[in-house]
Amino acid sequence: MQTQINFIPLDYDYFDYNGKTYAKITGRTETGKKAVIIDSCDIYFWAILHNNVKDKKIKQVQEKIEKIKIEKENRISYVLKTEIHGKNYMGKPVKAIKIFVTNLKDAHDIADHIGFKEIEKRREYDLGFITKYILERKLKPLVWYKIEGELLNNSPEFGGIDSCLDTDICIKTEKIEELPANQQPEFTPKILAYDIETDDFEIGKGQILMISLVGKDFNKVLTWKKQSTLPFVECFKDEEQMLKAFVKHVKQYSPDILVGYFSDEFDLPYLRARAEHNQMKLNIGIDNSQPVFSRGRMLTVRIKGIIHIDLLRFIKTNYSQYLTSETLSLNDVANELLGEKKKEWEHKHSSKINHDEWENYFEYNLQDSILTYKLCEKAWPDMQEFTKIIQEPLFNISRDGMSSHVENYIIHNLEKFNEIAEKRPMHDEIGERMEREKYEGAFVFQPKAGLYENICFFDFTSYWPSIIVTYNLSKSTFLNKKQKNALEVDISGKKAYFSKQPGFFPLMLKDIIKKRKQYKSEYNKNPNPFTKARSNAFKLLANASYGYQGFFGARYYCPEASAAATSISRDFTKKTIEQINKKGYEVIYSDSVDGETKVIVKEKEKIYETEIENLFEKVDQKSVLNKEYNFRRNIEVLTLDERGNSAFRPIIYVMRHNSNKKMFRVNFTNNWHIDVTEDHSLMAYQSVHHNQSRKTKDPLKRIIEIKPEEIKKRANSIITLKSIPNINHKSKEYPKEVYEFMGYFIGDGSFMRNKSHNECNKDYYLRLSLGSDNEEVFKKLIEPLKRFGYIKSHWWSKCRKGDLTVNGLKLINLISKDFRNKEGKKIIPGWLFEESEENIASFLRGLFSADGCVMIRNNAPIIKFTSIYDNYIEQVRKLLYRAGISHSVFKENSINKYKDKKTNKTFSNGSQSKNIILKNKEDFMDKIGFILDRKNKLGNTKTNGFKRKNIKNFEFDLQGVKSVEQIKTPEFVYDIEVEDNHKFFANYVLVHNTDSISMKLNKHTKQDALQLLKEINQTLPGIMELDLEDFYKRGIWVTKRTGDFGAKKKYALIDEKDKLKIRGFETVRRDWCDLARITQNKVLEHVLKEGNEKLALEYVKKIIKQIKERKIELKEILIRTQLKKSIEEYKSESPHVAIAKKMREKGMPVDIGMLMQYYIAEPESYQKTKKGKTRGPIRERAKLPDEPGEYDINYYLNNQILPAVENIFEVFSINTKEIMNGKKQMKLGDF
Helix, strand or coil: CEEEEEEEEEEEEEEEECCEEEEEEEEEECCCCEEEEEECCCCEEEEEECCCCCHHHHHHHHHHHCCCEEECCCCEEEEEEEEEEEEEECCEEEEEEEEEECCHHHHHHHHHCCCCCCEEEEECCCCCHHHHHHHHHCCCCCCCEEEEEEECCCCCHHHCHHHHCCCCEEEEEEEEEECCHHHCCCCCCCEEEEEEEECCCCCCCCCEEEEEEEECCEEEEEECCCCCCCCCEEECCCHHHHHHHHHHHHHHHCCCEEEECCHHHHHHHHHHHHHHHCCCCCCCCCCCCCCEEEECCCEEEEECCEEEEEHHHHHHHHCCCCCCCCCCCHHHHHHHHCCCCCCCCCCCCHHHCCHHHHHHHHHHHHHHHHHHHHHHHHHHHHHHHHHHHHCCCHHHHCCCCHHHHHHHHHHHHHHHHCECCCCCCCHHHHHHHHCCCCCCCCCCCCCCCCCCCCEEEEEECCHHHHHHHHHCCCCCCEECCCCCCCEEEEECCEEEEECCCCCHHHHHHHHHHHHHHHHHHHHHHCCCHHHHHHHHHHHHHHHHHHHHCCCCCCCCCCHHHHHHHHHHHHHHHHHHHHHHHHCCCEECCCCCEECCCEEEEEECCEEEEEEHHHHCCCCCEECCCCCEEEECCCEEEEEECCCCCEEEEEEEEEEEEECCCCEEEEEEECCEEEEEECCCCEEEECCCCCCHHHCCCCHHHHEEEECHHHECCCECEEEEECCCCCCCCCCCCCCHHHHHHHHHHHHHEEEEECHHHCCCCCEEEEEEECHHHHHHHHHHHHHHHHHCCCCCEEEECCCCCCEEEEECHHHHHHHHHHCECCCCCECCCHHHHHCCHHHHHHHHHHHHHHHEEEEEECCEEEEEEEECCHHHHHHHHHHHHHCCCCEEEEECCCCCCEECCCCCCEECCCCCCEEEEECCHHHHHHHCCCCCHHHHHHHCCCCCCCCCHHHCCCCEEEEECCEEEEECCCCEEEEEEECCCCEEEECCEEEECCCCCEEECCCCCHHHHHHHHHHHHHHCCCCCCEEEEEECCCCEEEECCCCCCEEEEEEEEECCCCCEEEECCHHHCCCCCHHHHHHHHHHHHHHHHCCCHHHHHHHHHHHHHHHHCCCCCHHHHCEEEECCCCHHHCCCCCHHHHHHHHHHHCCCCCCCCCEEEEEEECCCCCEEECCEEECCCHHHHEECCCCCCCECHHHHHHHHHHHHHHHHHHCCCCCHHHHHCCCCCCCHHHC
16 A cells, blocks of 8 residues: 655664665654655675776776675675776775675675775775765655655555554655645654662662653652652552553653763663663563664664663763753752753662652652653753764764764765765774874963053954865865975974865855854844754854864864964964064954953743853863863853844854053942953944944934943943843732842831740741831731732731831742842842832832932932941842933042930941932833822923933943053953853843954054054955954952963952852862861952952851861761762772762762762861871871761861962962961051
8 A cells, every 4th residue: 555654764773684785764754753764775885996997998897796695693795796887995096896786784795805906905895874964865764754655554565564554644655745845844753751769880780679760741750668648750550560650651652862861871771771680671662672772882772663762871972061960860960951950859779768868869750751751851952953964873862972963964065076985994903003103282372471552452363263164174185295386284383285186074164164153143033942053153164173173083083184284273373463563553462351240141941140151161172272162052141232232142152362552440330340451342322422433313323332442432331230130031910019028128118026936046027117008008918918918907006106017928928038148148039130120119119118219409319228238239230221220329538427316426337328229210110100199290391301312222332431440450351252242241241242263452443453453354365354353441469379370260250249259269169178278269259359368368267167166067077078089990099089988988889970068077086197197188087977087177278268368369469377376467558
């Protein structure tokens, strides 16, 4: 029976029948049915002939080849026929014999029988069957096709294979036709995630306690250990029955993808081992087969008809360079990519888990599968696009490295060049390659220390790939000796020559770069995960192409091409620098903003504010000018789009470098500034006064770039932030009065203890100080909350007029949980920032009604919010930006003074009030307003004051500059490369980013620099070019051991939220105790936030005293170190390895990736040596947290606290070792 279906190929497999190989492809129909198609293709390889072999001789060779037959135990393979073709090999025309064989498995053996002298090379016998099939039949994975053929329904053909398949349709293929691009429906795979929990981490040694499964609307935990009331838990009588249920559920769900995390190496091997132990089959394949295990460099597990994905392997290859997580554990990766974490669970043997803990364990197991499922969904666009572009099955794409991706892309595109594929190197050849001479690396320009002005930044576009394309560098173009018109490259004193006839690899790479630009443009026009993934796939391919040619295992390995690219880049960079210097400029380095500068980013569907330095997590690449790059993924920064609206745009990378130029602080008020390097551009609004030619009705055309020293000369107003968009807000949807109460409570509320509950230490009441507004607030706020059930009862204070106390668990639980920190102080919770604008407006209405002020000056209302707390000011500013309310901020010049009611004397605590002034009162009154009528009346006072009508419809504001002052230049500055518009808001100010070569303009103008850029680009060959990025800003960098320069990877900053940004210090290392982290954080807070080294020093002295007096709790000194390999692989025994051994001896679970927790104890007895008594090795004094002992005072002072702070104090010439020893610090007076 003939039939026709629309079909998308997912899983590729093959089988032998009657000595011939057939493809068996599993996929879905357009209606969602699972289908299998059976197909075949020509199996052949090539024999390349020597030049000048005569036709008669070729015919004789063909006859000999066609007689070759290989007999195996279960099959006979032979040559079907031969054909003569004109082909290309390594870019050169050749005559080759196409040899058709019955079975690809024996192609290599047949090739070995072709040792005729007329044959120069034999190629393509080493291509896998699936790759051959895709090349021949053009049935590419994840692409829709129209399939015509014979419907197999209990057919005896192929040995009755269709009756063995758990599938809806099985077709013997006759015709394949790719559907047009506009008829390709979007495909969403059916995903099933799984995870197991065991008592023992050694494969198969212990029993499997539970298995979780998560799919769409499908959550299960299978167990045999304990009954549960949780709805998703199914309990069985023993492990065997649980394993059978696992098989049943997988078959019934019928997934396209079965996904685990580290499942190749752990979950599936463990499941197989336990199935064997229980004498059952793990037959989850669509043909009732068990998983197929194969071990190459790593263990790999296939399931017939289902794509098994070990998500860890895909993330390791494709995401790890962008991830900032310390490890690639499921918890760390999910936290970074999803903003979600694993459930808390302390691993212990199942015999020690009490009844109540099992429920938590089940939830823990289920959460692991939920996270895996969500990560797979998030990674799907990237997996799909890589698969489509490279044209290998998703199973391979999810496991292959970038070099394999490049190679497969080459193989699947060779047909365009009529090219025969090169062979894969064998083990001996790879060994020889590894022994070859190494070539000189790239040129590194060491910037000079100092302060500079007027810097211009140039950028290399697709630098390394563009060199390969421009200079035609590849294996096929490499020449063994000099030829006429060849390119000559000096490589470490040796000459290398390359043909100028375009090679297929440079041409492919040129097409990759072109498509990268094309799909990047498509993404800009139509931003979605798939257009972004397509653009990113070509970007990664282009970037990996340079490394591929130097990869030992590459078919097209060519170290000469790789070294030539490095040599050309080195020479080109030097020449460019010389050209710039000869023109009277001075190359120094790239510039940026100060590391403390705050930016607003969107990551994992969350919007938050952070210092720009917080975005720099690790060094992914270092440029020739010593700039360090951290390539970021799935993170966007707030900018202004071409329509004048605030929008988030992808960050390409974060860059940092040493700064040696002038630094300027641009002050907008006495409490709002931005620090920028002398030539960093801010975006300004140029008035007609400054430029008559800008008499335009379009305000966007008045936006210009301006340097700090040009302010007030070319423009007075700087573009600043007005609105923060929040597309995916997550509202808790309380009644508006609840949000208003929250705001009023932050302003004029307090927690009041219920004295009868002192034992429980519970805050049981909330108090509001309403003053003379008590009746109005009660009517508008308290009465509705009583009706809604949030307030149960209330009473008025007898001694303080207007003070109201309310009681109601619903409201009290909410306020005490989210609006109070550990110290019991009021806070504004972070989740409020993600609320809808309406709910944020309600909160601000309550807050401004309590702590806001409306004054009338010059017949115009002034609305302001006042607080002495910086964190309140910061949080309220962000909430106002979320509501789209323009504002400014300043602090009072005078110190606050208070009057003691008892003594009638005034005193001061040194605080200064900060004020937020609303710039657009009308917007505030329209969107927010007050609860109180008297304030609403004042706020709505009509005024004839000046309004910026020309920008009111745009999402930016204008802010005048109070002053510009030169400040001390930090050692490091940062910048962000923003996709497309190269701008971002920094400290709420719109700035322009920059990168790559930087130069000091000296006396030159911007126009001079642009002309220089034009002259340089006119000299550049091929597609190489320099782009103008633009003409273009506090933390502590500790000194190196070797000199006065700062350690590049050891610095710290602090943002306005008092959040420390730390890189290279002990606080980000897991092998340091919490006390060291806390001490260092506190020291940095004193130094960076308060500018007070004396307080920092006093704090350290206090910690030293507490350690010596043993007043430190054990939990503060616990050290956590990750076990990164098996215990046996450690050659030396460090403390965490000793702890791992001790845990294993106690029967506690130990596995790679776990954090070992321990403390260092005082020795029980001192050891005698030639030099006297010693405390013994630290590893022998490492103890588990529950082991008795006293912590080693000397160790924690000298090995934890001192290293954590000494480099910081060295900046201020303070010797911490003297402090540790109790000696007088002689240089404190230098403060």
